[in-house]
Amino acid sequence: MPNYWGPFAQLKEQTNAILEVANYNGLMAELNDALFIDRSDIAYYVDLAKEAGGPILELGCGSGRVTLPLLSGGYHVTGVDNSQDMLDILSKRMQHRSREEQSRLTMCREDARNFQLGNAFSLVIFPYCSLLLFTDPADRKSILKSVRRHLTSSGLFAFDAPVQESLNQERIFELDLPIESGKTVVTLGIKTYHEQKVMLENSLFQVAKSTNKRYTILEYKKLALFAEGELEQELQEAGFYVYKRIPTLSDNGKTLRYLYVCGKSDTDTYPLWHPYMPHNQLPNHVLTLVSGQGCRVTDQHGKTYIDASGGLWSVQCGLGNTYIIDAITKQLSTLSYGTLFAGRGNEPALALARKLVELAPYPLEWVYLTGSGSESVELSIKLARQFWHFAGLANKNRIVYLDQSYHGTFFGSMGVSGLYPAKETVGPGLPGLDCINAPNPDNCPPNQDYETYALTCAEQLETVARLKSDQIAAFIIEPVLGSAGVVIPPQAYFDRIAEICQRHNILLIVDEIATGFGRTGAWFCSTHFGIKPDIMLLSKGITSGYLPLGATLFSAEIGNRLLAHGAGIMHGSSHNGNPACCVAALATIDVLTNQQLIKRAREAGHYVRELLEQMKNEQPNVSGIRSLGLMAGVALCQNDHKPATKEQVAVIYELLKRKGVLAYPAVSSVVFFPALTITDDELQTVVQKLGEVLSSVQLVNNGTRMR
Known part of the structure; x- marks a missing residue:
C-alpha cells in the first residue's frame, strides 16, 4: 500500500515545498493542538481523573495538550513519550506554570511497548488514538501488558479509537483552525485497507504564520484497523474489560470516535455467576466482602464500608449479632435438619x-x-x-x-x-x-x-x-x-x-x-x-x-x-x-x-429524612426524597428535570461505593435500607458522602459529567 494516496500523492509529486517532518521547530505540536482543540475528550480525561482519584500516567504525552489541563486540576501526572523533541516542548511550556504544578509533573522518555516505572497509577491514558499507531498486534500486546503492570487493582485505562464501522474506503475532510501564531487550513484524508487491517491518515497543513512565513506540511500516519469485536478481544486477552465507551466525536448524528475506559480483569478463573450481571463483567464489578459487624463490612483489600443497603435489604439487626448466632449454633447442635414433607x-x-x-x-x-x-x-x-x-x-x-x-x-x-x-x-x-x-x-x-x-x-x-x-x-x-x-x-x-x-x-x-x-x-x-x-x-x-x-x-x-x-x-x-x-x-x-429496634427505625427514619431534605436543597440533580422508617429513596433527575437514566444511577452508585458507602441502584434513584441498628453518626456519614458524590457530577443529556 502507498504511504500517500489520491490528492496527497499528487501534491507530493508536484511540489518541492512540502516539509515532511515529525516536528518542525515545534510547529507540528502546535498544529496537532489546533487540530484537536475543539474536541471534548480533554474534558472526559479530566472527568476520569476525578473518578480515579489518584496518580496519572499519560503515554505519548506529546506537547501537553492533555497533560496541562490535568495539572491544572491538581493531579500528579507522569508523562511518557518516545520523542525528546516533544518532551522538550512540554518542558518549555511548563516554564510558564507555577512551581507547585511543576512539582506534580514527572517526564520520562520511554517506549510505550516496554516501559518500566517504579510506581502504580490509578489512571493510565493513551490519547490521540496513539494505541492504533502500533499496527503490529505484538506491539499492542506489549503495550497493554506494560499498562496492566502499572495499573492499580481498581485503576482505569483510557484511550481513544475511531468507530471502525464509520470508516469508508476513502474520506476527506477540510478544517479551518486558528493556531497560536496564525491560522491553518487542514485537509484530512482517511483511506482503509481492510485486508491488511490498516487505515492510512494523510494530513495536509497549509500554515500561514503571523510572521508572514508559510508552510505546507504533509503528515502520514498508519493506524490499525479492526474487524468487529477484535479490539475488545485484544483487551480481554490482555486482562482488561471495557468499563464504558464514551462517544467523543460525531458527524451528522453518527459517532466517529469513542473513548474506551477499561479496568483490570481478575486473571483467576471465576466460575461463579451472579444474578442478572453478564458474566463477562465478572469479577471486575464484584465487591468481595470478608467480614462485617453492625453496619460495617470489609472487603478483601481491607477497605471498610457502611452497608447502607442492609445487604439486599435484609439485615435488620446488623451483622454479627451474637444472640442470633448463638441460637442458630445451638439448634444446629440439636437438630440440624428437618423437613415438612411426609407428615x-x-x-x-x-x-x-x-x-x-x-x-x-x-x-x-x-x-x-x-x-x-x-x-x-x-x-x-x-x-x-x-x-x-x-x-x-x-x-x-x-x-x-x-x-x-x-x-x-x-x-x-x-x-x-x-x-x-x-x-x-x-x-x-x-x-x-x-x-x-x-x-x-x-x-x-x-x-x-x-x-x-x-x-x-x-x-x-x-x-x-x-x-x-x-x-x-x-x-x-x-x-x-x-x-x-x-x-x-x-x-x-x-x-x-x-x-x-x-x-x-x-x-x-x-x-x-x-x-x-x-x-x-x-x-x-x-x-x-x-x-x-x-x-x-x-x-x-x-x-x-x-x-x-x-x-x-x-x-x-x-x-x-x-x-x-x-x-x-x-x-x-x-x-x-x-x-x-x-x-x-x-x-x-x-x-x-x-432492643426496641422498631421504635429505633421510626426515630432514625425521621432523622435521616431531615438530613436528606437538607441535602436535597443543595443538589439540583435530586428531585425528591421518599422515605418511610429506614427505607429511603433519593430520586435523581437530569439538568432538564427528566428522571435519571439507569446508567446515570449506576455511576452515582459506583462513586458512592468508592467513598465507602454501599447503597442500592433503583429506578431513577439510589435507595437505602440500612440495619435498624445504624447510628446517627453513620447516617450522617452516608448523607454527607452522597452529597459529595452529587456535588462532583452533572447528570446531563442522558450522560454523566464530572464537575
Missing part, C-alpha cells in the same frame, strides 16, 4: 408459625414456610388460583400486577414483576397476567397533583376487573415499591384498591418481603395504611438475613376452603421449615422486640 415437622417451625400469626397486622391464621421471597410469591399465585378453583370458578385465575413492581425471580414471581429485565429471553411466561401502571410520582403529569394521579392509576384495576369480569383471582402489590425507588402511594390509593378488590371479589396479595419486620417503623407496613391482605408474603428481614427463609401467610377463608375440600397446598421444597432457619427467625423477632 414430619419440628418444634421451631411450629413455634415460628404461631408467632407469625400473632404478629400479623390483620387476622391471618395460616402459615406456609418457604425458602425465599421469590418462593413465597410463587406460592401465593398457586394459592389464589387454588382458592377460586375450589369455589367452582376455575376461570378466575388471572393475576394483576404493577409495571414498576419487583416480586422475585421464579417463573411466577418473574411474571408479576414489572421490573424484571429481559423476560422474553426465557421464553413464554406464566399465562393469565395483567399489568397496570404503578403510581410513581416521577410519572405524574405536571398539571396534576400526586394523589389524583395515584387514583387514576388505581382506576386501571377497576377497568381490568370490568373488562375481564370474574376472571381476576388476585392483585399483588408492595405497600412501598422499593425497586421503583421507594415509591409510597398515598392513603387514598390503598383505600380505592381495597374498594375495587372487595367489589369484584379479588384477593389482595401484599408483598411485605422488603417492608416487613420493622423496616418501616412498624412490624409490617400494612398497618400504616390499614391494608387488609388476604395473603401476605415475608422474607428478607425475617431472619435478619442470617439464613434463608420466607413465609406465606393467608386468611382463615382461604385455609378453610382448602380444608373443606380436603385439599393440600400444591407446593413444597426440601428445606421448607428448616429448624435452624426457623430459630434464626425467632431469635430475630426477640432482638427486634428486646
Whole structure:
C-alpha cells in the first residue's frame, strides 16, 4: 500500500515545498493542538481523573495538550513519550506554570511497548488514538501488558479509537483552525485497507504564520484497523474489560470516535455467576466482602464500608449479632435438619408459625414456610388460583400486577414483576397476567397533583376487573415499591384498591418481603395504611438475613376452603421449615422486640429524612426524597428535570461505593435500607458522602459529567 494516496500523492509529486517532518521547530505540536482543540475528550480525561482519584500516567504525552489541563486540576501526572523533541516542548511550556504544578509533573522518555516505572497509577491514558499507531498486534500486546503492570487493582485505562464501522474506503475532510501564531487550513484524508487491517491518515497543513512565513506540511500516519469485536478481544486477552465507551466525536448524528475506559480483569478463573450481571463483567464489578459487624463490612483489600443497603435489604439487626448466632449454633447442635414433607415437622417451625400469626397486622391464621421471597410469591399465585378453583370458578385465575413492581425471580414471581429485565429471553411466561401502571410520582403529569394521579392509576384495576369480569383471582402489590425507588402511594390509593378488590371479589396479595419486620417503623407496613391482605408474603428481614427463609401467610377463608375440600397446598421444597432457619427467625423477632429496634427505625427514619431534605436543597440533580422508617429513596433527575437514566444511577452508585458507602441502584434513584441498628453518626456519614458524590457530577443529556 502507498504511504500517500489520491490528492496527497499528487501534491507530493508536484511540489518541492512540502516539509515532511515529525516536528518542525515545534510547529507540528502546535498544529496537532489546533487540530484537536475543539474536541471534548480533554474534558472526559479530566472527568476520569476525578473518578480515579489518584496518580496519572499519560503515554505519548506529546506537547501537553492533555497533560496541562490535568495539572491544572491538581493531579500528579507522569508523562511518557518516545520523542525528546516533544518532551522538550512540554518542558518549555511548563516554564510558564507555577512551581507547585511543576512539582506534580514527572517526564520520562520511554517506549510505550516496554516501559518500566517504579510506581502504580490509578489512571493510565493513551490519547490521540496513539494505541492504533502500533499496527503490529505484538506491539499492542506489549503495550497493554506494560499498562496492566502499572495499573492499580481498581485503576482505569483510557484511550481513544475511531468507530471502525464509520470508516469508508476513502474520506476527506477540510478544517479551518486558528493556531497560536496564525491560522491553518487542514485537509484530512482517511483511506482503509481492510485486508491488511490498516487505515492510512494523510494530513495536509497549509500554515500561514503571523510572521508572514508559510508552510505546507504533509503528515502520514498508519493506524490499525479492526474487524468487529477484535479490539475488545485484544483487551480481554490482555486482562482488561471495557468499563464504558464514551462517544467523543460525531458527524451528522453518527459517532466517529469513542473513548474506551477499561479496568483490570481478575486473571483467576471465576466460575461463579451472579444474578442478572453478564458474566463477562465478572469479577471486575464484584465487591468481595470478608467480614462485617453492625453496619460495617470489609472487603478483601481491607477497605471498610457502611452497608447502607442492609445487604439486599435484609439485615435488620446488623451483622454479627451474637444472640442470633448463638441460637442458630445451638439448634444446629440439636437438630440440624428437618423437613415438612411426609407428615414430619419440628418444634421451631411450629413455634415460628404461631408467632407469625400473632404478629400479623390483620387476622391471618395460616402459615406456609418457604425458602425465599421469590418462593413465597410463587406460592401465593398457586394459592389464589387454588382458592377460586375450589369455589367452582376455575376461570378466575388471572393475576394483576404493577409495571414498576419487583416480586422475585421464579417463573411466577418473574411474571408479576414489572421490573424484571429481559423476560422474553426465557421464553413464554406464566399465562393469565395483567399489568397496570404503578403510581410513581416521577410519572405524574405536571398539571396534576400526586394523589389524583395515584387514583387514576388505581382506576386501571377497576377497568381490568370490568373488562375481564370474574376472571381476576388476585392483585399483588408492595405497600412501598422499593425497586421503583421507594415509591409510597398515598392513603387514598390503598383505600380505592381495597374498594375495587372487595367489589369484584379479588384477593389482595401484599408483598411485605422488603417492608416487613420493622423496616418501616412498624412490624409490617400494612398497618400504616390499614391494608387488609388476604395473603401476605415475608422474607428478607425475617431472619435478619442470617439464613434463608420466607413465609406465606393467608386468611382463615382461604385455609378453610382448602380444608373443606380436603385439599393440600400444591407446593413444597426440601428445606421448607428448616429448624435452624426457623430459630434464626425467632431469635430475630426477640432482638427486634428486646432492643426496641422498631421504635429505633421510626426515630432514625425521621432523622435521616431531615438530613436528606437538607441535602436535597443543595443538589439540583435530586428531585425528591421518599422515605418511610429506614427505607429511603433519593430520586435523581437530569439538568432538564427528566428522571435519571439507569446508567446515570449506576455511576452515582459506583462513586458512592468508592467513598465507602454501599447503597442500592433503583429506578431513577439510589435507595437505602440500612440495619435498624445504624447510628446517627453513620447516617450522617452516608448523607454527607452522597452529597459529595452529587456535588462532583452533572447528570446531563442522558450522560454523566464530572464537575
